[in-house]
Amino acid sequence: MHSERAPRWLKIAAGAGLAFMHLPILLIFVYAFTTEEKSYQWPPPGFTLKWFAVTWNRPDVWQALSLSLRVAAVSTAVALVLGTLCAAAVSRTRFFGREVISLMVILPIALPGIITGIALRSAFSLADIPFSFWTIVLGHATFCVVVVYNNAVARFRRISGSLIEASMDLGADGFQTFRYVILPNIATALLAGGMLAFALSFDEVIVTTFTAGQQQTLPIWMLEELVRPRQRPVTNVVAMVVVIVTFLPILGAYYLTRGTESVAGQGK
Amino acid sequence: MTPAVRFAGVSRHFGPVRAVDNVNMEIAEGEFFAMLGPSGSGKTTCLRLIGGFDQPTAGKIEIFGVPTAGVPPYRRHVNTVFQDYALFPHLNVRDNVAYGLMVAGRPKPERYRAAEEALEMVALPGYGLRKPSELSGGQRQRVALARALVNRPRVLLLDEPLGALDLKLREAMQEELKALQRRLGITFVFVTHDQTEALSMADRVAVFNEGRIVQVGTPQDIYYRPRVPFVARFVGSSNVLPPEVTERVAGRHVHAAVRPEALRLGAEGLAATVLSTAFHGAATRVALEAEGGLRLVALLPKGVEVPQEGACVHVTWAREDLHLMTEAGA
Structure with a gap:
């Protein structure tokens, strides 16, 4: 490792870059406490905690939050099951078209959300499927599966194939092998993938606008709220909550996958 | 007496590749049987066919007279010591050794006692709480052996188990394996590409070449009375005179x-x-x-x-x- 000290200008530039990325978020937090409710005025004319109480008492916030949490939870669950199965198939077996399937699974995350959204909306209307909780989940699952799949497939590749054979050899059937050998070895990858998927789903806007109909998830509620000129700081209070709710799982995923590089590759 | 393992016209083809080609053999109960051949000669595929990890394209395999067609690995009274040992990295040594008993639903005290006994048998007493990653290659090899033996298999399959060890350790393990087999009386089927290993350990040796058995016999037979030039050259590098x-x-x-x-x-x-x-x-x-x-x-x-x-x-x-x-x- 290079341990020379960086020149001062480089430190300043790095600091400025980080500040540029993160100071605006602080600004959001500050506006959650402002006494001015119609426009974002700087500096804030005064500070108050009343917006927390106002937010607490608004049923539309609770509805949106609950919808978002439910959608994120179900999408993550769907993604965990499908992503793991798909990763197992692609990494453990060889079949015709394997690479194509691998590519097609990853594609939704590379596609602009707006295209995924339009495509899903057209498909729903063509099939006469009314918008519902499940259409949102479906939209979110398209990219949540990718995140879980990517995490799981990397881990699956590191599990030596003979581990599974050894388990079978010692008398474990397919289910026991999954339960006692595969799952413990991919658990952290699944947890990390699941948390990332949850965070992605929780703050998704674009695909949701096309698949939600009249329902409002939290990010969509915030978008609508911004155009309304009253009780603006309520949006900021909610924004704080969103930052915290999405930040914690991502932090958790980071810590969980950090120390597990050598989990499954040894014994060679 | 029913042979421990019987191959009758067994073939395993991968597309055009004849990995195993019309193999017939009988391995007697209690025998230390070596399958010797260069890499790609079909010996490991034969081992996998006995273990149930692969199915023959033709022919049939019997284990103690019972046909194996359609019997999955977990229902065969056969255990394997894998070439890379395949120890479960997330389990400690004791849980690795006790794995077979755990999935069989044995109570904890019983399986821990059996695991400790098996570890003593391979000269690793008291290693139960270590992780496989904390062991040396030779120790991992012993754990793999204990894990396979704790289930009291009727046939033990060993896939080049000494290949990853250095020369000194390999020679010591050869003697230990041989002694262990004598003591337990279990049929050992041993795959190797090392002719001295096969000759010094086995009761009988099958020499493989290009998916076929070219000669089966005692080490003395193979060494002194090769039936084809391949055996003469491969086993102990005899001089072969052309006709x-x-x-x-x-x-x-x-x-x-x-x-x-x-x-x-x-x-x-x-x-x-x-x-x-x-x-x-x-x-x-x-x-x-x-x-x-x-x-x-x-x-x-x-x-x-x-x-x-x-x-x-x-x-x-x-x-x-x-x-x-x-x-x-x-």
């Missing part, structure tokens, strides 16, 4: 084998040039080229005069040391 030369020296138009240690340098016999000499401690290895480009190797014991490189010598041997191979084949 023309054999005809001249022994009057039969067949391949013949003569061991390097049986060659003498004298005043008459086959004329040859010394290519190189190498001192091997107990013996000196002399590489020779006879007429027609025939390469020969002689091992001269201590006390015999070693010729100069480039010298013209005559090679001879006792009549009984020339082994005629009456079968055709490569």
Whole structure:
């Protein structure tokens, strides 16, 4: 490792870059406490905690939050099951078209959300499927599966194939092998993938606008709220909550996958 | 007596590749059986067929008289020591060894006691709480052995279990494995590409080449009486005389084998040039080229005069040391 000290200008530039990325978020937090409710005025004319109480008492916030949490939870669950199965198939077996399937699974995350959204909306209307909780989940699952799949497939590749054979050899059937050998070895990858998927789903806007109909998830509620000129700081209070709710799982995923590089590759 | 394992016309083809091609063999109960051959000769595939990890394309395999078609690995009374050991990295040594008993639903005290006994058997008592990553290669190998034996298999399959160990450890493990097999009386089926390993450990050896068994027999049979030139060359690097030369020296138009240690340098016999000499401690290895480009190797014991490189010598041997191979084949 290079341990020379960086020149001062480089430190300043790095600091400025980080500040540029993160100071605006602080600004959001500050506006959650402002006494001015119609426009974002700087500096804030005064500070108050009343917006927390106002937010607490608004049923539309609770509805949106609950919808978002439910959608994120179900999408993550769907993604965990499908992503793991798909990763197992692609990494453990060889079949015709394997690479194509691998590519097609990853594609939704590379596609602009707006295209995924339009495509899903057209498909729903063509099939006469009314918008519902499940259409949102479906939209979110398209990219949540990718995140879980990517995490799981990397881990699956590191599990030596003979581990599974050894388990079978010692008398474990397919289910026991999954339960006692595969799952413990991919658990952290699944947890990390699941948390990332949850965070992605929780703050998704674009695909949701096309698949939600009249329902409002939290990010969509915030978008609508911004155009309304009253009780603006309520949006900021909610924004704080969103930052915290999405930040914690991502932090958790980071810590969980950090120390597990050598989990499954040894014994060679 | 019913053989422990019986192969009847077994083939395993991967597309056009005949990994195993019409193999017939019987492995007796309590036998230490080695499958010897170069890589790609089909020996490991045969082991996997016994273990149930692969299915034959043709023929049938019986384990103690019971046909194995459609029987998954977890219902066969056969356990395997894998080449890479395949220890479960997330479990400690005790749970690794007790795995088979755990999935069989045995209570914890029983399986921990059995695991500790098995670890004692492989000279690793008290290692139960370590992780596989904390063990050396030789120790992992023993854990893999204990894990397979704790289930009291009727046949133990070993896939080049000593391949990853250094020479000294390998020799020590050869003796231990042999002693363990004698003590337990379990049928061992051992795959290796190392002929000295096969010859020193096994009761019987099957030599594989290109998916077929070319010879089965005791180590002495294989070593002194190879039936085809491949066995003579592969096992202990015998000198193989082509039919023309054999005809001249022994009057039969067949391949013949003569061991390097049986060659003498004298005043008459086959004329040859010394290519190189190498001192091997107990013996000196002399590489020779006879007429027609025939390469020969002689091992001269201590006390015999070693010729100069480039010298013209005559090679001879006792009549009984020339082994005629009456079968055709490569």
